[in-house]
Every structure is written in structure tokens, then in C-alpha cells.
Amino acid sequence: MAADPTFLTAPPRFVFFTGKGGVGKTSIACASALRLARAGKKVLLVSTDPASNVGQVFGLSIGNTITEVPAVPGLSALEIDPEQAAAAYRERIVGPVRGLLPDAEIASITEQLSGSCTTEVASFDEFTSLLTDPDDQVAGFDHVLFDTAPTGHTIRLLQLPGNWTEFLDHGKGDASCLGPLAGLDKQKAMYAGAVEALSDPERTRLVLVARANRAALAEIARTHSELAAIGMTGQHVVVNGVLPAPAEDTDPLATAVYQREQAALAGRGAAIAALPTDLVELKPVNMVGLDALSTLFDTTTTTAMTTGTDPGLAAVADAPLADLVDAIEPTGPDW
Numbered sequence: 001m002a003a004d005p006t007f008l009t010a011p012p013r014f015v016f017f018t019g020k021g022g023v024g025k026t027s028i029a030c031a032s033a034l035r036l037a038r039a040g041k042k043v044l045l046v047s048t049d050p051a052s053n054v055g056q057v058f059g060l061s062i063g064n065t066i067t068e069v070p071a072v073p074g075l076s077a078l079e080i081d082p083e084q085a086a087a088a089y090r091e092r093i094v095g096p097v098r099g100l101l102p103d104a105e106i107a108s109i110t111e112q113l114s115g116s117c118t119t120e121v122a123s124f125d126e127f128t129s130l131l132t133d134p135d136d137q138v139a140g141f142d143h144v145l146f147d148t149a150p151t152g153h154t155i156r157l158l159q160l161p162g163n164w165t166e167f168l169d170h171g172k173g174d175a176s177c178l179g180p181l182a183g184l185d186k187q188k189a190m191y192a193g194a195v196e197a198l199s200d201p202e203r204t205r206l207v208l209v210a211r212a213n214r215a216a217l218a219e220i221a222r223t224h225s226e227l228a229a230i231g232m233t234g235q236h237v238v239v240n241g242v243l244p245a246p247a248e249d250t251d252p253l254a255t256a257v258y259q260r261e262q263a264a265l266a267g268r269g270a271a272i273a274a275l276p277t278d279l280v281e282l283k284p285v286n287m288v289g290l291d292a293l294s295t296l297f298d299t300t301t302t303t304a305m306t307t308g309t310d311p312g313l314a315a316v317a318d319a320p321l322a323d324l325v326d327a328i329e330p331t332g333p334d335w
């Protein structure tokens, strides 16, 4: 097995994987969960993506309850499903008063709690309860890994604990989608606890996943500063799907792609270049199933996994590049 990538070295309890659509967040999160579980850790992999495909990657159905991955001792997964979370949230509010209030009133409260705001708050409640663990739901796990939706959604999710804490403190805005504001103090404490956990690098690491192209690198640069601004300072970069250095003069197309990627990497902004960085190579297969995931952090060259501020841009000969490119499936990585 290859050495641990930097972002998996002494990982804190919570690790978030974020980045532009299709860069490999789910693949990196699943491969990380697998690696930690195989190292003897108890790991919970949580998807906060409404369009989660974590179940598909492991070949099982997960959903909104913590589900053990049978083939991997120590690994469990959970998909936060926004609609199911919203239904449960509504039931927590409406259930206790059903039969006590007139039907018309129940219908009106239910209606008020059926919009997109409630859906968002409900998923977010589930997410914050994982961070603060009021019911000891995740106490038995050494690590909780979050595979997230593409950047915008995730930034919003991570900013919400702070926004809601402020909102509840100052009573600004329209809270009708929250339902009756009972138990507010408990919620306040939970959101404040979540803010604390997110901004503590001893507890939370943010892994910014990109591909070696300008758009994906620019996106993680923005995310880096937006999330540093709310105190998430424990940040790492993973550049995924990097083409290994081609053997000289074998394949002009591969050489051109390689050079373009290396130029994009070299031109990444200073803020990103200063973060601990790992490169993960492009693989000939899609990252579905345990065999593929087990190989994701393997390298064909000696430079593909590099730590520190210089992600190993030196060319290394003898990479079996032609085989690699030939083997890539037509339906392969989408970017």
C-alpha cells in the first residue's frame, strides 16, 4: 500500500471533502474512508449531497440511517436525504400536537413547514447534530468523513451554523419555516457547538479537491478564502486525476495534456500553493467498488503523491502511460 497522503496523516475527527462538480470528492472520500477503516479505525462516511452516489460506489443501498458496509469492517455510511430529513423534522413538530389542535391548524402548520427553507434547515439540523452529537449517535466513530455536494451548496451548509447562531441571537429575519420556536436554546447551543467544531483544526479538516485545470483550481481558491473567513483554517488541497509524466516522445497527445496540467498547477494562486498538497493520479478505471478504491492513492511514478508546498512537478520517465490512456473507459471520468 502506498504511504498515506498528507491529508490523511493524523486526521482529526471530522474531515470534509469539497470542490467543483465531478472533480472526485466522492471517490476521494470513499477511498479515504476505506483506508482509515482498513487501518483499524471506526469510520462513518456521511454524504450531504442530495444526489449522493456513495451507495452506488460501495454497491449497496444506504439512505438516511447509519448503515454498515458489510465488506469493510469498521466502516458505516449515511446519506442525509433532504426530503426525508424534512419529513422527520415536520413530524417532530406536528406529531405532538396532532389530535390536540384542529385539523385545519395542523394542515396550516404542515403547509408552513413544506417549503425549501424547511428542507434546508432539516438537513442542516442533521448535519449539525453529527458535529455536536447530542444523542451520542456518532460517539463510537473515530472519524466522520463528509462527502459533500458541489461547492456552492457546501459553503452554504458550512456557513449556516454561524448564520443561524447570529439569527437566533438577534431574532432577525423570517423564522416561520422553522416551526414554533420552542427548544430554541437547545438549537442555539447546538449551532454554536457546530461553529466551534468547524473552526477547530484539531477537530476539523477541510480537503479542497480539484483537478489540474484552471477552473477547478480557481474554485478551490475561492472556497479556501470563504471558509477561512468563517474560521475553517485546517485546510488541505488534493489535485485529483493528474496525468502521470509520460515517457519521452511516446505520445504527443499525452505530452500536451501533461504539460497543460503542469502549467495549470504551476499557475495556481499563492494562497492555494501555500497549503499542504497531495496529487492523486488519473487511474484507468472508474472509482466504483472496493478494488478500484483501494488503488486510488497508489502511484505509478515517484512524484504523484507529494507533500508540502511543492506538489512534485518534476517529470519522471517510465510511467506506463500508453496502457493507462488506452484502458480508460469511454464513459470514464467526467470533468
Ligand SMILES: Nc1ncnc2c1ncn2[C@@H]1O[C@H](COP(=O)(O)OP(=O)(O)OP(=O)(O)O)[C@@H](O)[C@H]1O
Binding pocket: 019, 020, 021, 022, 023, 024, 025, 026, 027, 028, 049, 148, 149, 150, 240, 241, 242, 280, 281, 282, 283, 284, 285, 286, 287, 288, 296, 332, 333, 334
Ligand atoms: N483519480 C481518478 N482516476 C480515474 N477516475 C476517477 C478518479 N477520480 C475520480 N474518478 C472518476 O471521475 C468521476 C467523478 O468522480 P466523483 O463522483 O468522485 O466526483 P464528485 O466530485 O463526487 O462528483 P459530484 O460533484 O457529481 O458529486 C467518477 O466516474 C469517478 O469514478
Ligand SMILES: [Mg+2]
Binding pocket: 025, 026, 027, 049, 053, 147, 148
Ligand atoms: Mg460526489
